[in-house]
Amino acid sequence: xxxxxxxxxxxxxxxxxxxxxxxxxxxxxxxxxxxxxxxxxxxxxxxxxxxxxxxxxxxxxxxxxxxxxxxxxxxxxxxxxxxxxxxxxxxxxxxxxxxxxxxxxxxxxxxxxxxxxxxxxxxxxxxxxxxxxxxxxxxxxxxxxxxxxxxxxxxxxxxxxxxx
Amino acid sequence: xxxxxxxxxxxxxxxxxxxxxxxxxxxxxxxxxxxxxxxxxxxxxxxxxxxxxxxxxxxxxxxxxxxxxxxxxxxxxxxxxxxxxxxxxxxxxxxxxxxxxxxxxxxxxxxxxxxxxxxxxxxxxxxxxxxxxxxxxxxxxxxxxxxxxxxxxxxxxxxxxxxxxxxxxxxxxxxxxxxxxxxxxxxxxxxxxxxxxxxxxxxxxxxxxxxxxxxxxxxxxxxxxxxxxxxxxxxxxxxxxxxxxxxxxxxxxxxxxxxxxxxxxxxxxxxxxxxxxxxxxxxxx
Numbered sequence: 001x002x003x004x005x006x007x008x009x010x011x012x013x014x015x016x017x018x019x020x021x022x023x024x025x026x027x028x029x030x031x032x033x034x035x036x037x038x039x040x041x042x043x044x045x046x047x048x049x050x051x052x053x054x055x056x057x058x059x060x061x062x063x064x065x066x067x068x069x070x071x072x073x074x075x076x077x078x079x080x081x082x083x084x085x086x087x088x089x090x091x092x093x094x095x096x097x098x099x100x101x102x103x104x105x106x107x108x109x110x111x112x113x114x115x116x117x118x119x120x121x122x123x124x125x126x127x128x129x130x131x132x133x134x135x136x137x138x139x140x141x142x143x144x145x146x147x148x149x150x151x152x153x154x155x156x157x158x159x160x161x162x163x164x
Numbered sequence: 165x166x167x168x169x170x171x172x173x174x175x176x177x178x179x180x181x182x183x184x185x186x187x188x189x190x191x192x193x194x195x196x197x198x199x200x201x202x203x204x205x206x207x208x209x210x211x212x213x214x215x216x217x218x219x220x221x222x223x224x225x226x227x228x229x230x231x232x233x234x235x236x237x238x239x240x241x242x243x244x245x246x247x248x249x250x251x252x253x254x255x256x257x258x259x260x261x262x263x264x265x266x267x268x269x270x271x272x273x274x275x276x277x278x279x280x281x282x283x284x285x286x287x288x289x290x291x292x293x294x295x296x297x298x299x300x301x302x303x304x305x306x307x308x309x310x311x312x313x314x315x316x317x318x319x320x321x322x323x324x325x326x327x328x329x330x331x332x333x334x335x336x337x338x339x340x341x342x343x344x345x346x347x348x349x350x351x352x353x354x355x356x357x358x359x360x361x362x363x364x365x366x367x368x369x370x371x372x373x374x375x376x377x378x379x380x381x382x383x384x385x386x387x388x389x390x391x392x393x394x395x396x397x398x399x400x401x402x403x404x405x406x407x408x409x410x411x412x413x414x415x416x417x418x419x420x421x422x423x424x425x426x427x428x429x430x431x432x433x434x435x436x437x438x439x440x441x442x443x444x445x446x447x448x449x
Binding site: 048052053054055056057080081084085113114115116118119 | 173229232233235236237238239240241
Protein backbone atom coordinates (compact mmCIF):
# COMPACT_ATOMS: atom_id res chain seq x y z
CA UNK A 1 0.00 0.00 0.00
CA UNK A 2 2.75 2.37 1.00
CA UNK A 3 4.72 1.52 -2.16
CA UNK A 4 1.60 2.25 -4.26
CA UNK A 5 1.20 5.63 -2.59
CA UNK A 6 4.85 6.45 -3.19
CA UNK A 7 4.60 5.39 -6.85
CA UNK A 8 1.45 7.55 -7.17
CA UNK A 9 3.21 10.58 -5.71
CA UNK A 10 6.19 9.97 -8.01
CA UNK A 11 3.94 9.76 -11.08
CA UNK A 12 2.23 13.04 -10.17
CA UNK A 13 5.58 14.73 -9.59
CA UNK A 14 7.06 13.31 -12.84
CA UNK A 15 4.10 14.45 -14.92
CA UNK A 16 4.23 17.86 -13.22
CA UNK A 17 7.93 18.13 -13.97
CA UNK A 18 7.39 17.00 -17.58
CA UNK A 19 4.66 19.52 -18.29
CA UNK A 20 6.64 22.23 -16.48
CA UNK A 21 9.63 21.55 -18.71
CA UNK A 22 7.42 21.55 -21.84
CA UNK A 23 5.90 24.93 -20.93
CA UNK A 24 9.35 26.28 -20.10
CA UNK A 25 10.73 25.16 -23.50
CA UNK A 26 7.77 26.65 -25.35
CA UNK A 27 8.15 29.96 -23.46
CA UNK A 28 11.85 29.96 -24.19
CA UNK A 29 11.19 29.41 -27.93
CA UNK A 30 8.58 32.13 -27.94
CA UNK A 31 11.02 34.52 -26.23
CA UNK A 32 13.71 33.62 -28.79
CA UNK A 33 11.25 34.31 -31.63
CA UNK A 34 10.42 37.65 -30.03
CA UNK A 35 14.11 38.51 -29.73
CA UNK A 36 14.50 37.69 -33.43
CA UNK A 37 11.49 39.83 -34.31
CA UNK A 38 12.85 42.76 -32.30
CA UNK A 39 16.12 42.45 -34.25
CA UNK A 40 14.10 42.32 -37.49
CA UNK A 41 12.15 45.46 -36.53
CA UNK A 42 15.43 47.30 -35.84
CA UNK A 43 16.69 46.19 -39.25
CA UNK A 44 13.43 47.32 -40.88
CA UNK A 45 13.78 50.72 -39.22
CA UNK A 46 17.26 51.23 -40.71
CA UNK A 47 16.09 50.20 -44.16
CA UNK A 48 13.02 52.41 -44.09
CA UNK A 49 14.11 55.50 -42.16
CA UNK A 50 17.65 55.74 -43.56
CA UNK A 51 17.68 53.92 -46.90
CA UNK A 52 14.03 54.84 -47.61
CA UNK A 53 13.39 51.54 -49.37
CA UNK A 54 9.80 50.68 -50.23
CA UNK A 55 7.74 48.18 -48.27
CA UNK A 56 7.63 46.00 -51.40
CA UNK A 57 11.46 45.90 -51.48
CA UNK A 58 11.56 45.36 -47.72
CA UNK A 59 9.86 41.97 -48.08
CA UNK A 60 12.83 40.76 -50.16
CA UNK A 61 15.31 42.15 -47.62
CA UNK A 62 13.49 40.45 -44.74
CA UNK A 63 13.56 37.09 -46.43
CA UNK A 64 17.26 37.46 -47.20
CA UNK A 65 18.32 38.67 -43.73
CA UNK A 66 15.90 36.62 -41.59
CA UNK A 67 15.09 33.49 -43.62
CA UNK A 68 13.89 31.53 -40.58
CA UNK A 69 11.46 34.24 -39.47
CA UNK A 70 10.16 35.47 -42.85
CA UNK A 71 10.33 32.59 -45.34
CA UNK A 72 8.64 33.32 -48.68
CA UNK A 73 8.15 37.02 -47.83
CA UNK A 74 9.43 38.14 -51.23
CA UNK A 75 6.57 36.25 -52.90
CA UNK A 76 4.21 38.82 -51.37
CA UNK A 77 5.20 41.46 -53.95
CA UNK A 78 3.01 39.88 -56.62
CA UNK A 79 0.04 39.71 -54.21
CA UNK A 80 0.59 43.34 -53.21
CA UNK A 81 -0.02 44.51 -56.76
CA UNK A 82 -3.42 42.79 -56.58
CA UNK A 83 -4.57 43.76 -53.09
CA UNK A 84 -3.84 46.41 -50.45
CA UNK A 85 -0.49 46.03 -48.70
CA UNK A 86 -1.90 45.98 -45.16
CA UNK A 87 -4.26 43.08 -45.95
CA UNK A 88 -1.60 40.98 -47.73
CA UNK A 89 0.92 41.63 -44.93
CA UNK A 90 -1.59 40.74 -42.20
CA UNK A 91 -2.55 37.48 -43.95
CA UNK A 92 1.11 36.53 -44.17
CA UNK A 93 1.76 37.29 -40.49
CA UNK A 94 -1.32 35.33 -39.42
CA UNK A 95 0.22 32.24 -41.00
CA UNK A 96 3.57 32.64 -39.23
CA UNK A 97 4.18 30.92 -35.84
CA UNK A 98 4.72 34.25 -34.07
CA UNK A 99 3.24 35.15 -30.66
CA UNK A 100 -0.18 36.61 -31.43
CA UNK A 101 0.49 40.04 -29.93
CA UNK A 102 3.80 40.29 -31.83
CA UNK A 103 2.09 39.45 -35.13
CA UNK A 104 -0.53 42.10 -34.37
CA UNK A 105 2.16 44.71 -33.62
CA UNK A 106 3.90 43.93 -36.93
CA UNK A 107 0.61 44.09 -38.84
CA UNK A 108 -0.15 47.47 -37.27
CA UNK A 109 3.33 48.71 -38.19
CA UNK A 110 2.69 47.77 -41.84
CA UNK A 111 -0.68 49.53 -41.82
CA UNK A 112 0.76 52.71 -40.31
CA UNK A 113 3.70 52.85 -42.72
CA UNK A 114 1.61 52.16 -45.81
CA UNK A 115 -0.96 54.83 -44.98
CA UNK A 116 1.74 57.50 -44.66
CA UNK A 117 2.25 57.79 -40.90
CA UNK A 118 5.57 59.14 -39.69
CA UNK A 119 7.92 56.08 -39.75
CA UNK A 120 9.97 56.85 -36.60
CA UNK A 121 6.83 57.09 -34.47
CA UNK A 122 5.42 53.86 -35.95
CA UNK A 123 8.67 51.98 -35.22
CA UNK A 124 8.87 53.38 -31.68
CA UNK A 125 5.35 52.11 -30.92
CA UNK A 126 6.05 48.67 -32.42
CA UNK A 127 9.41 48.23 -30.66
CA UNK A 128 7.90 49.28 -27.32
CA UNK A 129 5.10 46.70 -27.66
CA UNK A 130 7.55 43.95 -28.61
CA UNK A 131 9.91 44.74 -25.75
CA UNK A 132 7.06 44.79 -23.21
CA UNK A 133 5.92 41.42 -24.55
CA UNK A 134 9.42 40.00 -24.28
CA UNK A 135 9.80 41.23 -20.69
CA UNK A 136 6.47 39.58 -19.83
CA UNK A 137 7.56 36.27 -21.40
CA UNK A 138 10.88 36.39 -19.57
CA UNK A 139 9.07 36.89 -16.24
CA UNK A 140 6.77 33.91 -16.85
CA UNK A 141 9.77 31.88 -18.01
CA UNK A 142 11.55 32.66 -14.73
CA UNK A 143 8.50 31.63 -12.65
CA UNK A 144 8.14 28.42 -14.62
CA UNK A 145 11.84 27.68 -14.20
CA UNK A 146 11.38 27.93 -10.42
CA UNK A 147 8.37 25.59 -10.59
CA UNK A 148 10.36 23.03 -12.61
CA UNK A 149 13.23 23.26 -10.14
CA UNK A 150 10.80 22.73 -7.21
CA UNK A 151 9.20 19.71 -8.82
CA UNK A 152 12.57 18.25 -9.74
CA UNK A 153 13.79 18.68 -6.20
CA UNK A 154 10.65 16.98 -4.77
CA UNK A 155 10.99 14.11 -7.24
CA UNK A 156 14.62 13.70 -6.31
CA UNK A 157 13.75 13.72 -2.61
CA UNK A 158 11.00 11.07 -2.99
CA UNK A 159 13.32 8.86 -5.09
CA UNK A 160 16.04 9.21 -2.49
CA UNK A 161 13.63 8.22 0.34
CA UNK A 162 12.50 5.19 -1.67
CA UNK A 163 16.05 4.07 -2.41
CA UNK A 164 17.11 4.50 1.19
CA UNK B 165 7.12 47.67 -70.42
CA UNK B 166 5.66 50.52 -72.51
CA UNK B 167 4.79 53.89 -71.02
CA UNK B 168 1.09 53.05 -71.36
CA UNK B 169 1.47 49.72 -69.57
CA UNK B 170 3.52 51.32 -66.77
CA UNK B 171 0.83 53.98 -66.28
CA UNK B 172 -2.14 51.59 -66.53
CA UNK B 173 -0.56 49.24 -63.96
CA UNK B 174 -1.07 52.01 -61.39
CA UNK B 175 -4.84 52.02 -61.84
CA UNK B 176 -7.04 50.17 -59.36
CA UNK B 177 -8.89 46.92 -60.26
CA UNK B 178 -11.78 47.63 -62.65
CA UNK B 179 -10.27 50.83 -64.04
CA UNK B 180 -7.06 48.99 -64.92
CA UNK B 181 -9.02 46.24 -66.68
CA UNK B 182 -10.91 48.89 -68.70
CA UNK B 183 -7.67 50.69 -69.61
CA UNK B 184 -6.09 47.50 -70.93
CA UNK B 185 -9.30 46.73 -72.84
CA UNK B 186 -9.01 49.90 -74.94
CA UNK B 187 -8.22 49.32 -78.63
CA UNK B 188 -4.53 49.49 -79.55
CA UNK B 189 -5.14 52.61 -81.67
CA UNK B 190 -6.56 54.53 -78.70
CA UNK B 191 -3.87 53.29 -76.35
CA UNK B 192 -1.21 54.61 -78.71
CA UNK B 193 -2.55 58.18 -78.48
CA UNK B 194 -3.40 58.18 -74.76
CA UNK B 195 -1.68 60.97 -72.88
CA UNK B 196 -3.14 60.82 -69.39
CA UNK B 197 -5.49 59.00 -67.06
CA UNK B 198 -7.51 61.28 -64.81
CA UNK B 199 -9.23 60.15 -61.63
CA UNK B 200 -11.37 62.64 -59.73
CA UNK B 201 -13.30 61.83 -56.59
CA UNK B 202 -17.01 61.30 -57.37
CA UNK B 203 -16.45 61.53 -61.15
CA UNK B 204 -16.07 58.84 -63.75
CA UNK B 205 -12.46 57.94 -64.61
CA UNK B 206 -11.33 59.50 -67.87
CA UNK B 207 -8.57 59.32 -70.40
CA UNK B 208 -6.98 62.21 -72.30
CA UNK B 209 -5.98 61.89 -75.93
CA UNK B 210 -5.12 64.48 -78.58
CA UNK B 211 -8.89 64.90 -79.10
CA UNK B 212 -9.47 65.88 -75.48
CA UNK B 213 -10.72 64.16 -72.36
CA UNK B 214 -13.33 61.41 -72.48
CA UNK B 215 -14.75 58.90 -69.99
CA UNK B 216 -13.03 55.54 -69.76
CA UNK B 217 -15.95 53.30 -70.79
CA UNK B 218 -19.00 53.28 -68.53
CA UNK B 219 -17.21 52.88 -65.23
CA UNK B 220 -18.70 53.94 -61.88
CA UNK B 221 -17.45 57.17 -60.27
CA UNK B 222 -14.10 57.16 -58.54
CA UNK B 223 -14.21 56.56 -54.78
CA UNK B 224 -11.63 57.46 -52.13
CA UNK B 225 -10.32 53.91 -51.97
CA UNK B 226 -9.46 54.07 -55.70
CA UNK B 227 -7.31 57.17 -55.20
CA UNK B 228 -5.61 55.65 -52.16
CA UNK B 229 -4.90 52.50 -54.13
CA UNK B 230 -3.27 54.52 -56.94
CA UNK B 231 -1.04 56.25 -54.41
CA UNK B 232 -0.20 52.92 -52.77
CA UNK B 233 0.76 51.33 -56.11
CA UNK B 234 2.75 54.37 -57.23
CA UNK B 235 4.75 54.57 -54.00
CA UNK B 236 4.89 50.77 -53.57
CA UNK B 237 3.00 51.20 -50.29
CA UNK B 238 5.65 53.62 -49.07
CA UNK B 239 4.42 57.25 -48.95
CA UNK B 240 7.29 58.01 -46.51
CA UNK B 241 9.80 57.34 -49.32
CA UNK B 242 8.08 59.81 -51.66
CA UNK B 243 7.32 62.43 -48.99
CA UNK B 244 9.56 65.12 -50.54
CA UNK B 245 8.02 64.95 -54.00
CA UNK B 246 4.50 64.50 -52.59
CA UNK B 247 5.02 67.76 -50.71
CA UNK B 248 5.57 69.36 -54.14
CA UNK B 249 2.41 67.71 -55.50
CA UNK B 250 3.71 64.79 -57.52
CA UNK B 251 5.01 61.25 -57.35
CA UNK B 252 7.20 59.58 -59.97
CA UNK B 253 6.48 55.89 -60.31
CA UNK B 254 8.23 53.04 -62.08
CA UNK B 255 8.85 53.70 -65.79
CA UNK B 256 9.03 57.49 -65.36
CA UNK B 257 5.25 57.76 -64.92
CA UNK B 258 4.48 61.05 -63.21
CA UNK B 259 1.38 61.42 -61.06
CA UNK B 260 0.06 64.89 -60.28
CA UNK B 261 -1.80 64.98 -56.95
CA UNK B 262 -4.60 67.22 -55.75
CA UNK B 263 -6.61 67.31 -52.57
CA UNK B 264 -6.44 68.54 -49.00
CA UNK B 265 -2.78 69.09 -48.32
CA UNK B 266 -1.40 68.70 -44.82
CA UNK B 267 1.14 71.50 -44.23
CA UNK B 268 4.66 70.11 -43.99
CA UNK B 269 3.72 66.51 -44.67
CA UNK B 270 2.25 66.47 -48.17
CA UNK B 271 -0.53 63.98 -48.66
CA UNK B 272 -1.55 60.97 -46.66
CA UNK B 273 -4.03 58.29 -47.61
CA UNK B 274 -7.57 59.58 -47.58
CA UNK B 275 -6.81 63.19 -48.43
CA UNK B 276 -6.55 62.97 -52.22
CA UNK B 277 -9.33 64.21 -54.46
CA UNK B 278 -7.70 64.07 -57.93
CA UNK B 279 -4.87 62.18 -59.57
CA UNK B 280 -3.50 62.83 -63.06
CA UNK B 281 -1.36 59.97 -64.38
CA UNK B 282 0.87 61.14 -67.24
CA UNK B 283 1.87 58.50 -69.77
CA UNK B 284 5.54 58.90 -70.67
CA UNK B 285 6.57 58.49 -74.29
CA UNK B 286 9.87 57.92 -75.98
CA UNK B 287 9.76 59.22 -79.56
CA UNK B 288 13.14 58.27 -80.95
CA UNK B 289 14.33 60.58 -83.71
CA UNK B 290 11.89 63.44 -83.05
CA UNK B 291 14.83 65.72 -82.16
CA UNK B 292 16.87 64.75 -85.25
CA UNK B 293 16.61 68.13 -87.03
CA UNK B 294 17.69 70.03 -83.88
CA UNK B 295 20.66 67.99 -82.74
CA UNK B 296 23.18 69.38 -85.20
CA UNK B 297 26.72 70.34 -84.16
CA UNK B 298 28.01 72.73 -82.91
CA UNK B 299 25.18 72.76 -80.42
CA UNK B 300 23.74 76.17 -79.44
CA UNK B 301 22.12 76.75 -76.03
CA UNK B 302 18.51 75.84 -76.71
CA UNK B 303 15.22 76.50 -74.95
CA UNK B 304 12.18 74.36 -75.79
CA UNK B 305 8.81 76.08 -75.27
CA UNK B 306 5.27 74.71 -75.21
CA UNK B 307 2.14 74.68 -73.04
CA UNK B 308 1.78 71.80 -70.53
CA UNK B 309 1.42 68.43 -72.25
CA UNK B 310 2.99 69.73 -75.47
CA UNK B 311 5.82 67.20 -75.62
CA UNK B 312 8.73 69.26 -74.21
CA UNK B 313 10.11 66.43 -72.09
CA UNK B 314 9.89 63.96 -74.98
CA UNK B 315 11.83 66.32 -77.27
CA UNK B 316 14.37 67.11 -74.55
CA UNK B 317 14.93 63.41 -73.83
CA UNK B 318 15.54 62.61 -77.50
CA UNK B 319 17.80 65.62 -77.96
CA UNK B 320 19.87 64.54 -74.93
CA UNK B 321 20.16 61.03 -76.37
CA UNK B 322 21.23 62.24 -79.84
CA UNK B 323 23.76 64.80 -78.59
CA UNK B 324 25.20 62.31 -76.14
CA UNK B 325 25.59 59.66 -78.81
CA UNK B 326 27.25 62.26 -81.07
CA UNK B 327 30.01 62.65 -78.49
CA UNK B 328 28.98 65.46 -76.13
CA UNK B 329 29.18 64.98 -72.38
CA UNK B 330 25.71 65.74 -71.11
CA UNK B 331 24.77 66.29 -67.48
CA UNK B 332 21.07 65.87 -66.92
CA UNK B 333 19.23 67.38 -63.94
CA UNK B 334 16.22 65.07 -63.67
CA UNK B 335 14.48 66.57 -60.66
CA UNK B 336 11.28 64.55 -61.05
CA UNK B 337 12.90 61.43 -62.44
CA UNK B 338 10.70 61.45 -65.55
CA UNK B 339 13.31 62.22 -68.24
CA UNK B 340 15.52 59.18 -67.71
CA UNK B 341 12.95 57.25 -65.63
CA UNK B 342 15.62 56.03 -63.22
CA UNK B 343 14.42 53.13 -61.12
CA UNK B 344 16.32 50.80 -58.81
CA UNK B 345 19.71 51.34 -60.44
CA UNK B 346 18.65 51.41 -64.11
CA UNK B 347 17.03 53.81 -66.56
CA UNK B 348 13.67 53.30 -68.21
CA UNK B 349 14.59 55.49 -71.20
CA UNK B 350 17.71 55.68 -73.32
CA UNK B 351 19.37 59.04 -72.62
CA UNK B 352 22.57 58.34 -74.50
CA UNK B 353 26.03 56.88 -74.01
CA UNK B 354 27.67 59.93 -72.47
CA UNK B 355 24.89 61.22 -70.24
CA UNK B 356 25.26 61.57 -66.47
CA UNK B 357 21.95 61.80 -64.65
CA UNK B 358 21.34 63.44 -61.30
CA UNK B 359 17.81 62.63 -60.15
CA UNK B 360 15.52 63.79 -57.37
CA UNK B 361 17.55 66.90 -56.52
CA UNK B 362 16.35 70.50 -56.90
CA UNK B 363 17.54 71.93 -60.23
CA UNK B 364 19.81 74.66 -58.89
CA UNK B 365 21.48 72.35 -56.40
CA UNK B 366 21.85 69.67 -59.07
CA UNK B 367 23.27 72.16 -61.60
CA UNK B 368 25.96 73.36 -59.15
CA UNK B 369 26.93 69.80 -58.29
CA UNK B 370 27.06 68.66 -61.91
CA UNK B 371 29.11 71.68 -63.01
CA UNK B 372 31.62 71.08 -60.24
CA UNK B 373 31.93 67.35 -60.50
CA UNK B 374 31.01 66.05 -63.96
CA UNK B 375 32.63 68.61 -66.36
CA UNK B 376 29.65 68.68 -68.73
CA UNK B 377 29.68 70.20 -72.21
CA UNK B 378 25.90 70.49 -72.11
CA UNK B 379 23.71 70.90 -69.03
CA UNK B 380 20.13 69.72 -69.60
CA UNK B 381 17.15 70.42 -67.36
CA UNK B 382 13.38 70.32 -67.60
CA UNK B 383 10.95 73.16 -66.87
CA UNK B 384 12.60 76.40 -65.83
CA UNK B 385 9.93 77.86 -63.59
CA UNK B 386 11.51 79.63 -60.63
CA UNK B 387 14.11 82.39 -60.30
CA UNK B 388 16.59 79.88 -58.85
CA UNK B 389 16.30 77.79 -62.04
CA UNK B 390 17.18 80.89 -64.08
CA UNK B 391 20.17 81.46 -61.77
CA UNK B 392 21.34 77.91 -62.46
CA UNK B 393 21.17 78.64 -66.21
CA UNK B 394 23.20 81.86 -65.80
CA UNK B 395 25.79 80.05 -63.74
CA UNK B 396 26.19 77.28 -66.34
CA UNK B 397 26.41 79.79 -69.19
CA UNK B 398 29.02 81.74 -67.22
CA UNK B 399 31.10 78.56 -66.98
CA UNK B 400 31.06 78.11 -70.77
CA UNK B 401 28.64 75.20 -70.66
CA UNK B 402 25.86 74.98 -73.26
CA UNK B 403 22.31 74.69 -72.01
CA UNK B 404 19.35 72.62 -73.04
CA UNK B 405 16.17 73.39 -71.13
CA UNK B 406 12.39 73.57 -71.41
CA UNK B 407 9.80 76.04 -70.15
CA UNK B 408 6.04 76.40 -70.22
CA UNK B 409 4.87 79.08 -72.63
CA UNK B 410 1.97 79.96 -74.86
CA UNK B 411 3.57 79.14 -78.20
CA UNK B 412 0.74 80.72 -80.19
CA UNK B 413 1.26 84.19 -78.74
CA UNK B 414 4.37 86.28 -78.15
CA UNK B 415 4.11 86.43 -74.35
CA UNK B 416 6.85 84.54 -72.54
CA UNK B 417 7.05 83.68 -68.83
CA UNK B 418 8.75 86.27 -66.62
CA UNK B 419 11.49 83.79 -65.66
CA UNK B 420 12.46 83.16 -69.27
CA UNK B 421 12.39 86.70 -70.74
CA UNK B 422 15.58 87.98 -69.00
CA UNK B 423 17.46 84.82 -70.03
CA UNK B 424 16.67 85.54 -73.66
CA UNK B 425 17.61 89.22 -73.29
CA UNK B 426 20.95 88.16 -71.76
CA UNK B 427 21.44 85.73 -74.66
CA UNK B 428 21.84 82.80 -72.27
CA UNK B 429 19.84 80.88 -74.89
CA UNK B 430 20.49 81.51 -78.56
CA UNK B 431 17.83 79.23 -80.03
CA UNK B 432 14.16 78.68 -79.26
CA UNK B 433 12.14 75.66 -80.34
CA UNK B 434 8.39 76.17 -80.04
CA UNK B 435 6.14 73.12 -80.09
CA UNK B 436 2.64 73.49 -81.46
CA UNK B 437 0.05 70.74 -81.38
CA UNK B 438 -1.90 69.97 -84.49
CA UNK B 439 -4.34 67.19 -83.52
CA UNK B 440 -2.11 64.24 -82.58
CA UNK B 441 0.94 65.68 -84.36
CA UNK B 442 3.55 68.10 -83.07
CA UNK B 443 4.95 70.92 -85.17
CA UNK B 444 8.31 72.38 -84.26
CA UNK B 445 9.27 75.99 -85.04
CA UNK B 446 12.91 76.98 -84.66
CA UNK B 447 13.88 80.59 -83.90
CA UNK B 448 17.43 81.94 -83.67
CA UNK B 449 18.10 84.88 -81.40
